[in-house]
Amino acid sequence: MAAAVAAAAACHSPARLVVSCSSSAPPRRPLRVAVVGGGPAGASAAEALASAGAQAFLLERNPSGAKPCGGAIPLCMLDEFAIPRDLVDRRVTRMRVLSPSNLAADFSRALPPGAHIPMLRREVLDSFLRRRAADAGATLVPGLVTSLSLPSDPATDPYLVHYISSDSGGPSSSRCVLEVDAVIGADGANSRVAREVGAGDYSTAIAFQERIRLPDEAMAYYDDLAEMYVGGDVSPDFYGWVFPKCDHVAVGTGTVAAKPEIKRLQAGIRARAAGKVAGGRVVRVEAHPIPEHPRPRRVVGRVALVGDAAGYVTRCSGEGIYFAARSGRLCGRAMADEWGLTGAVTEAGIRSGYLRRWDDEFRTTFRFLDLLQRVFYGGNAGREALVEMCADEHVQRRTFDSYLHKRMAPAEPWGDLRLLWRTAAAMVRCGVLGREVERLRRLEQQAADQVRLRH
Known part of the structure; x- marks a missing residue:
């Protein structure tokens, strides 16, 4: 076998690594x-x-x-796959989700004591x-x-x-x-x-990401914080992110429906996070396809x-x-x-x-997350409702139970029933806000188009 492996390494053309698969081989x-x-x-x-x-x-x-990647993994993966702790760049204990109107939900209030979301470079x-x-x-x-x-x-x-x-x-x-x-x-x-x-x-999405090295004071803001932005300006069917790494942040977005517009969507996430990444220097630009379903x-x-x-x-x-x-x-x-x-x-x-x-x-x-994507990512009204729901402690606790340990959280009938009513109410309340946000975004885009035409 050593000779066979050596032959594969040398690989003179034409070359062949051959091991017999005939029925006369030892069983x-x-x-x-x-x-x-x-x-x-x-x-x-x-x-x-x-x-x-x-x-x-x-x-x-x-x-x-x-592969270009946000780099977040569930906590259980460290032990299940014996990942050394020194490979982890950041231990995120604060997650912030921002709506199309920039309302923020702190998604880490229900994080169990001692738990965190490990961030690594791929x-x-x-x-x-x-x-x-x-x-x-x-x-x-x-x-x-x-x-x-x-x-x-x-x-x-x-x-x-x-x-x-x-x-x-x-x-x-x-x-x-x-x-x-x-x-x-x-x-x-x-x-x-x-x-x-x-x-x-199968259909694929495209993920686009910039690695941005920030000044020390700006990087300190993201010491243990990760941000997710939702809105039609950053993605029509996904979200934008700012994830901290060892000496930089990964800023990116993804989409299936608007792949030709990925650079415009990346500009959208840069604009939404502009005040926090100001003064940063782009050190790498990455893009990669990702699957949408099995x-x-x-x-x-x-x-x-x-x-x-x-x-x-x-x-x-x-x-x-x-x-x-x-x-x-x-x-x-x-x-x-x-x-x-x-x-x-x-x-x-x-x-x-x-x-x-x-x-x-x-x-x-997979089916549950596919359902959530269809319900909440169809428009800015749904995205506003999603962020409102993310502030709910019941939602956070069940999400962390499922994500950190990779198991579906057991049913809680009364809590889940209350959540259903809250979801319906949030969808109704956020309908007006979502439509207004979409109208303002369209006006902003029209104004930007007129400026480009004049120049």
């Missing part, structure tokens, strides 16, 4: 899986496989990069998770996957993963082939693995999709890091467990060990 030879994509989903899958004795090949086109987290996968025995393969050759015999023949090596030690455009028993696609919203196996299309097919043959490739980003909140890592670990373990029991990996086994367990655990959460 308990190590399972070999290509994990495409080295973010939290791929790294967690590779670590789970390697820890179970499988040969995991983690292919990542840009090992020094990372390049730091992703690099750590990849190193840990390598320490567990996974082989890191720097390269861009270009295609996937499907097996002639779906049950026994290998998958051929074609990629272009980006290993600095070899030729810059060496083409290589990796032969494996199964494939895990963790390569993001525009997943090539998903396209190669016909996993179906993909139609997440398991096809012996190919499974995890993380963004599977569509595991919640609407309403836009959260994806925890779900990426959780799905990758669950899928890797399911493949390794089935191989250990039967000496094979099958579509039925992956569906049972990974997909069914994932849906049982998280389907309700």
Whole structure:
């Protein structure tokens, strides 16, 4: 095996990493899986496989990069995934949500004592998770996957993963082939693995983010504070954010419905937060697609999709890091467990060990947040009502119970009934305010357009 790994690293063109998948092989030879994509989903899958004795090949086109991301994770992820505390940039204990009319709700009054929302940089987290996968025995393969050759015999023949090596030690455009028993696609919203196996299309949003380094006194304001802005000026179907990092703030927004207008929406969040980020210097500009809902097919043959490739980003909140890592670990373990029991990996086994367990655990959460997005993000009236509801202690307590520990909070019939009436009342009260805000925004936009025409 050492010679095979060395061959993959050198990758002279044409090159091939070959391990026989014939029926004459020993029944308990190590399972070999290509994990495409080295973010939290791929790294967690590779670590789970390697820890179970499988040969995991983690292919990542840009090992020094990372997906643009707000970087908030639930508190439970630190322990569940053994994330060192020194990787955390900020421990947010104050969350502020601002309505279209700039009414603010302090969303942290019900935060349990000692609890916080960890903020990390993705390049730091992703690099750590990849190193840990390598320490567990996974082989890191720097390269861009270009295609996937499907097996002639779906049950026994290998998958051929074609990629272009980006290993600095070899030729810059060496083409290589990796032969494996199964494939895990963790390569993001525009997943090539998903396209190669016909996993179906889905709608995507675009997230746009600027990293802004602030003067010390301005940065001190965001020491333990994160802000979320809602309104048609920052996004027609999502929110804008100002999240603190080690020495800068991440300022961004996202949208599905108005992707061509993303720069105008980014200007909107900059304008809303202008007084707090004044004097800051933009040190990085980032944009990236994110999925809007799970993909139609997440398991096809012996190919499974995890993380963004599977569509595991919640609407309403836009959260994806925890779900990426959780799905990758669950899928890797399911493949390794089935191989250990039967000496094979099958579509039925992956569906049972990974997909069914994932849906049982998280389907309700995703559907609930999808409902909230449709109710509250349809217009400024709904957004005003959302911020009003965010000030409610019952809402905050149930939200933190669900978010911090990744479990749906148990029903509280009387409290939930009161919340329903408050929601209805807020929607009625905020209808007039929301329409007025929308009218003023339109007037502001018309005035700005006239100024541009004059100049």
